[in-house]
Amino acid sequence: MASALLPSLDEWLLRQIHDAIGQTPVRLVLKDSGAFWPRGGKSEVILTIADRRTLAELFLQPEICFGDAYSDGRIEVQGDMVRLFELILSARGKTHLDGWLTRLSSWWLNRWQANSPVGSRRNIHCHYDLSTDFYKLWLDSRMVYTCAYFPSPSMTLEDAQAAKMDHVCRKLQLQPGETVVEAGCGWGSLALWMARHYGVKVRAFNISHEQILYARERARKEGLAERVEFIEDDYRSISGGYDAFMSVGMLEHVGPEHYQELGAVIHRAIGDSGRGLLHFIGKNRPRPFSAWIRKRIFPGAYAPALRQVMDVFEPWDYSVLDVENIRLHYARTLEHWLSRFERAADKIASMYGPDFVRAWRVYLAGSIASFRVGTLQLFQAVFAGAECRSIPWTRAHLYTEHLHEQKQSAWIRSAS
C-alpha cells in the first residue's frame, strides 16, 4: 500500500515545488522513481533530483537544499543554470517559496555570523583568504573583486574595472594632494589607482590578511608605498582626518545593525567638510540575504535597502548627492567571472575539490540571475557634509573621456 502511494507522493512533491516557481519551462525529475513534473510542455531546463531525501529537503528548504544538493551532486541541471535561476527568481517575487525552516535558519545564521570585530574577522577570512592564487584564476589582471562599470557593454573586463575605478574617483572629484581613507580595500587596486591617477594619498583598511600582504607588495613594486598605506585593521579602527571616504564592496559585510556606527566612523574621518562614496549590493526593500550564500559563500553578508543605508548618513546631516544603480553591470561582470571560472574549473577542482567548483558555480550563476532580474541591486551613493566645498555642479564630468588617459597622453606628448 505504502509503495503504491509513494509514486503519487513523489509527483505531488514535484508539483508543489514546480507550482512555487510558477508557470516556468523547468521540468523536475526524481531519479529514484522516474517521476517527473510537469507532464507536458516544452522545458528549457531539466532539474534531476537524485533521491527522495533530497526531494523532501528541497520542498522544506528550497534555497539551502538546492545549493548544497547541487554542490554534492544530488541535483543535476541540464540546460542553462543562469536561466534556471532567472526563472525561479522572477517567479519568486510573486510566490512565497521560503518556508519557516528557511526563516529559522536565516535567523540562526544572523546570530552565528554576527559582524562584531571578532565575527567580522572570521567571516572575512572564510571568503577573502581562500588564496590569492584561486582568485587570480578568474578575476581581471588587477584583481578587482567588485562590480565593474562598462561604458559600453562590449568592453573587456579589464577595461571595465579600470572604468569603474575612474567612475568612483570622478564621483568624488579627487584632487592631487588630497587624502583619502578607503574602508575594505581588497587586493589594493583602487587605492593604488587613486594614488597613481588622481595624485591623492591613501590609507586603506582591510581585515583580510592575505589581501593586505598582496596589496603591500604591489604598492612596493609599483613605487607607491610612500603614498598608499595598507592597514590590516577593522573599519571601526579608522583614525586620522581625510578629505574623502571611499568604500567599494564593504558595506555588504558591515551589517545593518552597525550602520550608525559606520556613520560615526566616517564622520570622525571626514567631518562636515568631507565627502564620500559607498558602493554596495542592495535590495529594493529590506529582506534577508540568501541563506545559502551566507552559509556557504559569504558568512555575515547583508544587502541593504536604500532606506537602511540612510542610518549611515542622517545622524551627521550628510547630503546624499547621487545614487546610481548599475545592477546590470554587475550581471555583466559576473558573466565574465563565471566564464573565466569555468575555463579554470579543472584547476580549481584540483585545488578545492569538485564540490567547491559546483558550489561556486551556483553562487556565480545565481548572482548573475539576481542582478538581471532585480533581486539584487548595485548602488553607488555619493554623500557630502554640510560644509563640503566639492559639490559637483552637474554629473557631466563623469561622462567625458578618461582623464588619466588624457593626462598620460599629455605626459607622453610633453616627454617626446
Place this chain on the structure above:
Amino acid sequence: MASALLPSLDEWLLRQIHDAIGQTPVRLVLKDSGAFWPRGGKSEVILTIADRRTLAELFLQPEICFGDAYSDGRIEVQGDMVRLFELILSARGKTHLDGWLTRLSSWWLNRWQANSPVGSRRNIHCHYDLSTDFYKLWLDSRMVYTCAYFPSPSMTLEDAQAAKMDHVCRKLQLQPGETVVEAGCGWGSLALWMARHYGVKVRAFNISHEQILYARERARKEGLAERVEFIEDDYRSISGGYDAFMSVGMLEHVGPEHYQELGAVIHRAIGDSGRGLLHFIGKNRPRPFSAWIRKRIFPGAYAPALRQVMDVFEPWDYSVLDVENIRLHYARTLEHWLSRFERAADKIASMYGPDFVRAWRVYLAGSIASFRVGTLQLFQAVFAGAECRSIPWTRAHLYTEHLHEQKQSAWIRSAS
C-alpha cells in the same frame, strides 16, 4: 526700578537671539530703546526690530515671528537678506533655535493643513491660484515653477527650464508613441514639452483650477490638444495604464502619510513594467517643514528625507535607478526668480499690497539660502518596475547635446 531694568532685559533678549544664531556678523538693534547686540565687531547685516513686543515674539517663535514681522514692517533688514538667512541656517544645524512654541504651532499646522482630497484642494488653491498674471511677472516665459537645470551656471533661466524638461524626459528615456501620466502639471509646460519633443501622449493631472484653464488654452493654441489631456483632478484619481509616470514638484504637497497611497496610485498606472520619475524638494533627515512657509506661503507642504520616499517604492518592489541632488540649481533658479520679482515689486505691491511683496521676499530669499546651505535638497529619483525593459545601460545619454535641438535642426535642414 522696572524702567531701569528694561534696557538690560532688552540687551539680554538680543543676546539670547544672537547666541542662537552663533558667531555670525549680524547685529540686532531694538529701535524702541536703541539697545543693540553684539557691541563690537563688524556686521554684514543689521536687523532692526521695531518694538519690545516683536523682540519678545522673536525670542519665543523666531521663525514665525521673523517672517510675519518682516512682512508687516516691524523688522527691517539692512544688508543682503539671502546672506542673513545663510548665516542663520548654517548656525541652526548646531544650535536649537526652535522652541516648544514653534513645535506646537508646527503640530497644529499639520492637522489644520492635512492633505486629504479636500484639504489638498484648499492648500493648492491658496498658492497656485493666486493669479497667472502674478506668476507671469517673475517666472520664465514658459511658466515653469520648479527647479531648473543649468548645464552651465551662466545659462539663462528660459534655457535652464528647457534643459530641465529635457533632463527629466531623458531620464525616463521617453519614446515616440508611449503614454505618460503626469501628476501635478502646473501650467502645463512639461506635458506639452514631452508631447512636442518626445512624441508621447500625456494625461496631466492638477487640482489648481487657474493652472488647468491656462494649460488647456496653451494645448489648443499649440495644436497639441489631441496629444495632451489636462485633467482637473487629484493624483489619487489617476486612472488608466501608462508607460511612464512623471511628477515634478508635486510630492512636496502630498505629505508623508500619503506616500504609500501615492505608490499604489503609481502602481495602478504603470504596473511592474513601467518606470517613473519623482522630482521633489527634500531634506537630509526627517524634519518638519518651515512653519512660517507653511503658514503664509505653502499650506500643507512637506520636504521628505529619502528614507521616507522609500514608502512610495518599496511596497511595489520598484528599483531606484538614479537619484540626483541638484539643490545648487534650485538656489540658482531662485536667484533668477527673486531678481525678476524685485524688478516687478511695485507692480506686485499694487496687486497685493506691500506686505505681500515683503512676505514673498522672505520666502524667495530664504529658499535661496536653504538650498545653498543644505537645509533643503532637490532630488530627482528615477525608478522602475521589476519587468521594465527600459532600464538605461548608463547615464551618458543625459549628457549629450539636446536631442530635440538636433531633431529640430534636422527638420530645418530637410525642409530647406
